[in-house]
Amino acid sequence: MQTKCRASMLPYWDLCYRDQKKTVSREWLDVLDAEGLAWWWMDDGSISGGQGNLSTHSYTVAEVLLMQEWFRDRWGIEATTKPWVSKRTAGKSGLYLGFGVDALDTLSRLIEPPVVE
Numbered sequence: 001m002q003t004k005c006r007a008s009m010l011p012y013w014d015l016c017y018r019d020q021k022k023t024v025s026r027e028w029l030d031v032l033d034a035e036g037l038a039w040w041w042m043d044d045g046s047i048s049g050g051q052g053n054l055s056t057h058s059y060t061v062a063e064v065l066l067m068q069e070w071f072r073d074r075w076g077i078e079a080t081t082k083p084w085v086s087k088r089t090a091g092k093s094g095l096y097l098g099f100g101v102d103a104l105d106t107l108s109r110l111i112e113p114p115v116v117e
Helices: 007-016 026-030 035-044 061-075 099-112
Strands: 046-049 051-054 080-084 093-099
Touching: 007 061, 026 061, 035 051, 035 099, 051 099, 061 080, 061 093, 061 099, 093 099
Parallel strands: none
Antiparallel strands: 046 051, 051 093, 080 093
C-alpha cells in the first residue's frame, strides 16, 4: 500500500528533507511556534527525575547544536547536549537535548496549552 501526500504538505517536505533524509535547518526551526514545539515534544520528549529530554540522537552533531542554539535564541531556554549510546546497536551513538529544572519549567509553560495529556 502506498500512502498519499497532499500537495499542500509539499512545502513542509521541502523544509524537512534533503536528499530523502530528514534534516534540521534554521529555516525549519524558525517556522515552529509554541504549538509546533508542543507537537514535537509530545512525539520526542520525555521527563525523568525532574529533567526533560528531547530525543535528537538521530540527527548530526551540527543539527543538535543548531537546535540547542535555537532554543536559546528563540525561546530563552538553555538546553544542554548529552551523549546517547545505543544499547542495541554497537557503535551507534548521538546527542540528545537535556532540559534542567528551570529550562523544563520554561518549556512546560510554553507548550502547556496545546499539550494533550
